[in-house]
Amino acid sequence: MRALHKLSSLKIKNLPPGKYSDGGGLWLHLRKDGGAQWFLRLTIGARRREMGLGSVNDVSLKEAREAAQRYRRWARAGRDPIVERDRLKREAGARRxxxxxxxxxxxxxxxxxxxxxxxxxxxxxxxxxxxxxxxxxxxxxxxxxxxxxxxxxxxxxxxxxxxxxxxxxxxxxxxxxxxxxxxxxxxxxxxxxxxxGKSRHEPTHIPAMPWQEVPAFYASLSEGTITHLALRLLILTALRSAPVRFCRLDQISGSIWTVPAEIMKGRRGQVRDFRVPLSREALAVIDASKPFERDGYIFHNARKGVISDATMARHMERRGLESRPHGFRTSFRTWCAEATETPPDIAEMALGHAVGSQVERAYRRTDLLEKRSALMERWASFVVEGGGDVISLGGARRLESDGRG
CATH class of the missing domain: 1.10.150.130 (Tyrosine recombinase, N-terminal domain)
Structure with a gap:
């Protein structure tokens, strides 16, 4: 067996630059710039491996010998010391x-x-x-x-x-x-x-207004405030509140409102935006909202940004209604099923829902805009005329400073 422990702490201090063996594959490299490192040479199978053990300033002679002994033992057992050491480091990192x-x-x-x-x-x-x-x-x-x-x-x-x-x-x-x-x-x-175990919670659906009662409620939104106008547009388009709250004038071209994909729930990652056909009544609501426009948004908050998600809901709550704004989507969908012969695909697309399998959607090159336009015009006629007289939106008044209407 090769001689071990050839070096000593005192000897190391007086050695000139060079490489010196301590025996058993343990070497000391003294560089000309004053640096010094320990390294170990091992043969695993037919492969020669060399691994650093650290600087002399950080690792003493005794510690270097102990590490070398440990790694030689791993090598005799057929374990690659470098691979094993890296694995232990990763595990230690995982624990931290x-x-x-x-x-x-x-x-x-x-x-x-x-x-x-x-x-x-x-x-x-x-x-x-x-x-x-x-x-x-x-x-x-x-x-x-x-x-x-x-x-x-x-x-x-x-x-x-x-x-x-x-x-x-x-x-x-x-x-x-x-x-x-x-x-x-x-x-x-x-x-x-x-x-x-299985959750005992029974999911509750957002309360929706029966579609037969929507015209009367729509007619009551006659004050021309931001909240009333936002609720009217929400009802007429059957959209969720976010697209309505963040509606910008530059998103509207003619009778088409293009809602950015990132605002439409469930459309994240899709390339196409969502085109919304606007009925004549919806366009009238938008025109009535233009005096409130600030920074491009037509439903701005009195202080900063746009109206909150709860603004419309609080209005309905103050009026003692159980239904909530999101429920008008259900009102619209139920009206489609019970009062019209609208094909389910068109009704679902009007709500912005994905229709068909992923493959079908990949090959579909139309959003059925014309058919949806006719449907939304018919919905608007029901909402307005079903509630009695058409309410004029010409005399809209501005929102009070507290942002409530």
Missing amino acids: STLAEVAAEAFDARKAELKDGGKAGRWFSPLELHVLPKLGRLPVSDIDQRSIRDVMQPIWHEKADTARKAMNRLNIVMRHAAALGLEVDLQAVDKAKALL
């Missing part, structure tokens, strides 16, 4: 990577896919509110089904929708951790769901 750190990185990676870059916080908030306060400081590799079950149990039945979103986000975070090379259980979320 907390769930909160990986969640923040996963969120950053998805921001480009989220509306407005995720600034609204809706994607991250289920994690931030219900998961990270208790699990955020734990190493992501330590997250298992039991820890997830324990943190989800308080909201699993009481706040089922929030729990579902939190689980969905957590699953994405765990997959992101796996993509980083961290050791995680990709089945932990599904296992936690099995431990929690």
